[in-house]
Amino acid sequence: MNETAVEETTIVLKFPSQCSLSTLIFAQSGLLSEFNASLSSSCKKIFFNCEEIQFIRPFCANLLSAMMLSHLKRGTAVFIKIPHDQSVLNYLKDLGFFDEFVINQEKVTCTPRSTSVALKKLESVDGTYLGNITEWLSYNANIPSQVAQDLVSINLLEAINNVFDHSQSEIGCYVSAQAYHRENRLILSILDLGIGLFSSLKTVHPEIKTDTEAISRAVLEGVSSKRTVEKKVRGVGLTNISGFLKGRGEMEIISYQGYWKQQRDGAIVIRDLSCSLRGTCVNLSIDKQSVLEIVDLDEGIWGE
Amino acid sequence: METISIVNIVGDKCTGYAEGRKIFDILNGLLLQGLTIVVDMDGISFSSSSFYNAAFGELIIKYDLAFLKDKLHFKNFSAKDRFLFSRSISLAKKVKEEVA
Numbered sequence: 530m531n532e533t534a535v536e537e538t539t540i541v542l543k544f545p546s547q548c549s550l551s552t553l554i555f556a557q558s559g560l561l562s563e564f565n566a567s568l569s570s571s572c573k574k575i576f577f578n579c580e581e582i583q584f585i586r587p588f589c590a591n592l593l594s595a596m597m598l599s600h601l602k603r604g605t606a607v608f609i610k611i612p613h614d615q616s617v618l619n620y621l622k623d624l625g626f627f628d629e630f631v632i633n634q635e636k637v638t639c640t641p642r643s644t645s646v647a648l649k650k651l652e653s654v655d656g657t658y659l660g661n662i663t664e665w666l667s668y669n670a671n672i673p674s675q676v677a678q679d680l681v682s683i684n685l686l687e688a689i690n691n692v693f694d695h696s697q698s699e700i701g702c703y704v705s706a707q708a709y710h711r712e713n714r715l716i717l718s719i720l721d722l723g724i725g726l727f728s729s730l731k732t733v734h735p736e737i738k739t740d741t742e743a744i745s746r747a748v749l750e751g752v753s754s755k756r757t758v759e760k761k762v763r764g765v766g767l768t769n770i771s772g773f774l775k776g777r778g779e780m781e782i783i784s785y786q787g788y789w790k791q792q793r794d795g796a797i798v799i800r801d802l803s804c805s806l807r808g809t810c811v812n813l814s815i816d817k818q819s820v821l822e823i824v825d826l827d828e829g830i831w832g833e
Numbered sequence: 834m835e836t837i838s839i840v841n842i843v844g845d846k847c848t849g850y851a852e853g854r855k856i857f858d859i860l861n862g863l864l865l866q867g868l869t870i871v872v873d874m875d876g877i878s879f880s881s882s883s884f885y886n887a888a889f890g891e892l893i894i895k896y897d898l899a900f901l902k903d904k905l906h907f908k909n910f911s912a913k914d915r916f917l918f919s920r921s922i923s924l925a926k927k928v929k930e931e932v933a
Contacts, residue, residue: 656846659879679913682879686848690883751924762890762925763850765882769920830915831902831922 539574540567542596546581548589550812554783554802561804564596568807574606582612587705588812590624590648591720595808597630598650598700599722624648624705644669646706653701654689662706670708670715670817680820683773687766688719688811695753696723698808708817714778715815722808725784740787741799748782748789770813778815784808834869836908840876847880853887860892864904875909885921893925894932 542563545552553560567575577597600607609630612618621627625647646665649658659681666677685704692702698721707716727743730752737743746752748771753764767782774780775795782789785807788800793816837859843852856872863870874880892901910918 654848656848656879659846659848663878675911678878679911682881682913683916686879686881690849690881694883750920751927762886762894762921762928763883765886765920765924769882769917772920773916830907830910830918831898 538572539576540570540572541576541578542567543578544582544589544593546583548582548585550586550588550781550783553589553592554788554804554806555800559804561806565805565807568599568603572605574608575600576608576610578610579612579617580610582617583614585612585617585620587624587645587648587707587716587718588720588810590621590626591703591705591718591810594626594629594648594650594703595700595720595722601630602699620645644708644710646704648703648705650703651689651692651701654686654693658704659686662704665706666715672817672820676820680815684770684813684815685717685719687770688717688813691766691811692719692721692723692809695729696721696725696809698723713817715813715817715820717813717815718810720808720810725807725809726782727785727787739801740785741789741801742787744782744784744787744789745797745799748791767811770811774813774815777819778813780814781810781812783810783812834871835863836871836873837863838873838875840874845876845878847877847884847888849881850883850887853884853889856884856888857891860888860905861895864892864896864901867904869904869906871906871908873908874911874914877914880914880917882917882921885917886924889918890921890925890928893922894929898926 542560544560577593579593597607597609612621624645629648629650646662651658662685663674663677663681666672666680667674672680689702689704692698700722702719702721705718709716725740726747727737727740730737730743730746734746737746748767750768751764771780771791774791776793779793780791783806785805786802788802790798792798839847839856842859843855847853860870
């Protein structure tokens with residue numbers, strides 16, 4: 530990848546100054562629809578213009594990476610204009626973003642931060658990565674090791690399993706995590722560019738008509754394309770995350786034009802989006818203090 | 834009484850359906866012999882609902898619940914294990930009702 534002059538066969542995707550879920554998904558920056566169009570175009574080069582970014586959330590770092598990789602896999606020449614804002618640039622460096630891609634053939638020094646886990650592309654359920662993120666939670670977010678393991682099992686592993694069981698994503702998935710110490714909050718973000726929940730469910734649940742409806746159904750106990758086809762006990766992954774986070778945090782799922790959010794009190798917010806996020810993104814916001822009480826989960830194991 | 838150490842069979846990461854299926858096959862074989870089993874989760878780092886669904890949820894489909902409660906016992910079950918197990922059992926009961 531390198532910076533060159535923009536030619537006619539080149540598409541430019543410009544990231545907004547505030548790169549968050551709300552600016553990209555709700556404010557209709559145009560980025561998502563331009564990206565979707567770029568995938569079906571015959572462009573030879575694509576520029577990801579990040580020059581104006583002044584603030585970026587983990588979800589957006591995942592999204593930028595996934596967009597770049599999906600074009601690289603199509604054989605498009607991919608270029609990036611790096612952020613002018615030094616703090617954003619350093620954040621991306623420290624997140625390991627530049628380790629994922631060779632940029633200007635220069636070695637970029639990555640200084641891991643205590644507040645964020647390096648961005649990671651997974652092509653399968655990676656036990657080593659689960660171990661690494663558990664270690665990070667334990668040391669940097671100051672969560673007891675056993676609780677960190679449980680947190681990863683119940684939340685992250687379930688979301689990652691969903692990607693590899695259902696999404697058919699060509700790029701696997703990107704995972705990132707961030708600790709916000711002042712807010713006592715952890716953010717985990719998992720993004721794939723797969724077929725989405727609607728396409729996954731509609732063949733076995735033809736009554737589902739929209740992306741939002743598909744997400745709402747996918748979170749219910751026992752709703753899984755594999756369960757219906759294979760007549761197996763499957764389909765509690767997202768249900769478990771949702772059940773666990775009630776009173777402990779928030780959960781957002783975006784898949785194509787569907788948006789679903791479970792608030793801390795368990796209330797559900799749904800929206801039909803005007804722009805489409807290819808694939809599925811699961812964002813988990815976890816109240817750190819509340820997960821320290823995970824040892825108090827009181828479950829009668831036989832469900833009585 | 835037979836003790837089954839999960840870590841010795843599938844390692845410390847019970848992440849998916851395949852690992853659970855291995856455990857199902859072993860437990861099913863022992864239950865067919867009428868043996869009482871202790872399932873020991875000691876040393877397990879990560880486990881998922883897919884694992885519990887395959888290992889234990891499918892047993893619910895095949896056997897009577899009272900029989901399983903009598904024959905299956907658990908050791909070193911963490912809060913997370915109970916959380917995931919109980920939800921797989923809940924789903925399995927529903928699936929069993931549908932299949933019946």
